[in-house]
Amino acid sequence: MIRKILVVITVALWCAIGSPLAGQETETDVTIHVVQRGETLFRIALRYGLTIDDLSRANGLSNPNNIQVGQRLLIPNLEEAPQEGIIHTVESGETLQSIAAQYGVAIEQLVSANNLPSMDRINVGQLLSIPQPESVPLSTQTPTAVPTQVSSENVSTIIHAVQPGETLFRIATRYGVTVNEMVAANDLSDPTLIYAGQQLIIPGFTPPQLTVDLPSQITSLNIIPQVLVEGQTGIIRITTALPMTLDGTFLERPIRSGVSQDGLQHQILVGIPIFTEPGLYPLRLRVQDTVGQSTNLDLNIQIVGGGYGREAITLSADRLALLDTTVEESELTSMRNIMSAFSPQRYWAEPMGLPAAAPVISPFGRRRSFNGSPFDRFHSGTDFAGGPGTSIIAPTPGVVVFVGMLDVRGRVTIIDHGWGVFTVYCHQTDQFVAIGDTVTTGQVIGTVGSTGRASGPHLHWELWLNGVQVDPMQWVRQSFAP
Ligand SMILES: [Zn+2]
Numbered sequence: 260m261i262r263k264i265l266v267v268i269t270v271a272l273w274c275a276i277g278s279p280l281a282g283q284e285t286e287t288d289v290t291i292h293v294v295q296r297g298e299t300l301f302r303i304a305l306r307y308g309l310t311i312d313d314l315s316r317a318n319g320l321s322n323p324n325n326i327q328v329g330q331r332l333l334i335p336n337l338e339e340a341p342q343e344g345i346i347h348t349v350e351s352g353e354t355l356q357s358i359a360a361q362y363g364v365a366i367e368q369l370v371s372a373n374n375l376p377s378m379d380r381i382n383v384g385q386l387l388s389i390p391q392p393e394s395v396p397l398s399t400q401t402p403t404a405v406p407t408q409v410s411s412e413n414v415s416t417i418i419h420a421v422q423p424g425e426t427l428f429r430i431a432t433r434y435g436v437t438v439n440e441m442v443a444a445n446d447l448s449d450p451t452l453i454y455a456g457q458q459l460i461i462p463g464f465t466p467p468q469l470t471v472d473l474p475s476q477i478t479s480l481n482i483i484p485q486v487l488v489e490g491q492t493g494i495i496r497i498t499t500a501l502p503m504t505l506d507g508t509f510l511e512r513p514i515r516s517g518v519s520q521d522g523l524q525h526q527i528l529v530g531i532p533i534f535t536e537p538g539l540y541p542l543r544l545r546v547q548d549t550v551g552q553s554t555n556l557d558l559n560i561q562i563v564g565g566g567y568g569r570e571a572i573t574l575s576a577d578r579l580a581l582l583d584t585t586v587e588e589s590e591l592t593s594m595r596n597i598m599s600a601f602s603p604q605r606y607w608a609e610p611m612g613l614p615a616a617a618p619v620i621s622p623f624g625r626r627r628s629f630n631g632s633p634f635d636r637f638h639s640g641t642d643f644a645g646g647p648g649t650s651i652i653a654p655t656p657g658v659v660v661f662v663g664m665l666d667v668r669g670r671v672t673i674i675d676h677g678w679g680v681f682t683v684y685c686h687q688t689d690q691f692v693a694i695g696d697t698v699t700t701g702q703v704i705g706t707v708g709s710t711g712r713a714s715g716p717h718l719h720w721e722l723w724l725n726g727v728q729v730d731p732m733q734w735v736r737q738s739f740a741p
Contacts, residue, residue, distance in 0.1 A: 298521045302324055307334050318618060318644055327646070327715060333620050339344035349385045356451045364390055367629070374737045375482060385610050386735055406622045421457040434461045435537030474554040476500055476546050476602065482560060486554035487533045488567040488622045490637075492729050494739060495527040506686040507544040509560070510535065513600045515725055517678040518739070526741045528678060530727030533582060533624060537564050565730075567624035568730055569634055571646040582629050586666050597661050597673055598723045611734045612700060614720050615707060617645030623730040640683070640721035647716045649707040651684050653698040654735070662690050668719065669711020680734075686713040 289327050300323045304311050311323050317333045321328070349358070355375075359366045373391040376383070419430055427450045440448050444462035453459070472479060479498040487493040497505060502522025504581060507514040510528055516527045539559045546554040574582070623640040626634035653674060660681070661673035668685035675681050688708030698704060709716045722731035 265521070275638060297671065299410055299520055300324075318620065321416065322436075327648070333644075348381055349387060351382050351383050351514050353381075353383075355381055358389075360566065382609055382738075385738075388736055394567050405563075419459045419461055421453050421455055423455040425453075425455075427451075427453055429566065430459065430461075433537065433566050435564070436462055441643055474556060475548070476503060476548065476554055476560060477556065480556075487529065487562045488564055489531050489537075490730050491532045491565065491733050492569065492724055492739065493529045493531065495529065495542070496741065497525040497527070497544075497546075499523055499525065501548055503546045503548055505544065509542045510540055512543075512661055512725065512727075515604065515679050517741070524741060526678075528680070530724035530729040531562055532727050533565070533567075535562055537562060565624055567622075567626065567637070568628040569628070570621075571628045571631075571634075573630055579630075582632075590665050590667050593665070593681070594673075594723075595726055598726060599676075600660075600675065600678040601679050601725070602675055604657075605654040606658070607676050607680070607698075608740050609655070610738045611731075612652070612681075612684070613643075613720050613735060615643045615651055615719070616647050617643040617649055617707070619732070620644045620717065622714060623732065630693070640685070640719045641731050643707075643718040643720065645707045645716070645718060647688060647706070647708055649718075650703045651687060651705045651707060653666055653700060653702045653704050654682065656697070656699050657682070659692045659704075660695055660699060661695045662692060662694055665711060667712045669713060670705070670708065671711075674704075675699060681723040682731065683689050683721035683723065685719040685721070686710050686717065 272498050279572075295727050300311050300314055300320070314320070315323050317440055341397070355366050355369055358381075359369050368390045369375070369387060369471070373387050377492070379385070392404060404437055419434070420428070426449075427438050427441055431441050438450055440462045441447070441459065444460045447453070476499055477497060478500050479496070481494075481496040483494040497516075499505075499522075503519070503525070504522075505514070505516045505527070506526045510532070514527050514529075516525045518525050539561055542558050542560050544556040544558075545553050546556070621638060623638055623641050625638045627636045627638060628634045629636070651672075655676055657674040658675040659672060660675045661671065662673060665671050665685075668683070669692055670685075670687040672684045672690055673681055674684075674685065684705060686707070687705040688710065689706040690705045692702075707718050720731050722729055722734055
């Protein structure tokens with residue numbers, strides 16, 4: 260049965276309440292149109308002042324005559340040129356040097372924009388985000404870059420390089436400081452006049468602890484990136500002189516670490532939950548040797564906001580069940596139980612592939628308001644367009660731990676990739692794998708559908724890291740292998 264669905268996601272305006280810049284800040288405009296019965300692409304294009312070509316391009320439609328009731332279409336904003344970076348797929352024979360030369364950027368910029376572990380490790384098929392030349396790659400689209408740290412004698416300061424389109428308000432928000440503090444620290448005469456590339460001091464922002472007195476058992480400790488980002492994954496790498504076990508807490512959660520066979524190389528992957536306030540958070544570590552002798556290490560880690568946008572969503576009366584938090588919460592509880600295990604075996608080694616050959620229509624992390632409610636929910640995954648029947652593929656190896664039907668997410672498959680990493684595939688029509696199956700990269704595990712509470716066919720893809728929902732696309736851009 261096809262029901263008429265009246266869901267319109269409207270343009271969200273960021274209201275800078277309480278800021279001296281109130282009214283000047285406009286959040287990235289996002290308009291999504293849900294196709295209604297009787298509508299054609301031509302009519303929809305007309306309604307938004309666009310052409311069929313504009314809409315086809317923005318949504319990766321191959322046949323403009325084939326749109327479906329309930330399908331979600333991204334309405335491009337043509338007044339603002341898209342500022343999203345270029346994504347380059349590494350081809351056989353390419354090096355970082357050749358790619359940097361091709362786009363006129365420095366190799367260091369590529370390494371930093373993609374958080375690459377080293378300059379010589381790129382893989383065929385890997386996606387690289389290409390930064391704009393002459394600018395430090397930190398954009399609100401891909402909040403993964405690290406602020407620059409400069410030291411002069413014993414004074415240490417965090418510097419933020421302004422990106423195109425950024426405002427002082429947005430920068431202040433990411434670091435949890437006020438616009439007035441930014442104005443004072445940088446001696447700005449007019450807070451509306453900042454320019455791309457300008458270097459701003461972030462006041463009162465404690466730089467990462469780079470010089471910690473390490474206990475003798477620990478020979479090295481690396482935090483990557485040095486400043487962690489809300490909604491993203493960070494890495495803590497520790498080398499011990501002797502085989503050790505490692506535990507502790509961060510953000511009130513137990514720490515779990517993967518360890519090399521010789522027991523010396525430890526890697527902790529941390530997911531920073533969405534809505535974590537910018538600030539300093541204690542990391543408590545304990546290393547224990549084989550005879551039970553333990554040593555503690557405490558340090559503070561800085562977290563900044565992710566700069567995700569907002570979506571205001573208006574639901575018609577017949578879709579209000581979407582707002583039922585009891586159903587949502589009980590589903591999340593079951594999912595947490597399924598994904599509470601920590602497999603010491605790591606199945607992945609490379610950056611992940613994409614789970615479907617389809618364009619992304621809604622990124623992870625956007626704050627969501629439903630029918631005028633506060634923006635206290637967030638988009639917990641990345642949405643891919645793709646008609647019904649589009650193949651869903653395993654982006655990296657793992658073991659299937661759940662295949663079944665959930666209220667909100669519909670037909671769901673969950674894959675355990677080891678070291679606390681799980682991926683979740685929602686709203687499927689067909690499911691081709693069973694619990695206990697081992698899957699390989701590229702294996703077709705199901706097809707795109709609209710089961711559960713989906714307004715139309717799409718793949719909602721989630722990545723859970725030790726019980727925290729993080730941005731899955733970071734795992735496509737970046738390798739987390741030790
Ligand atoms: Zn989604």
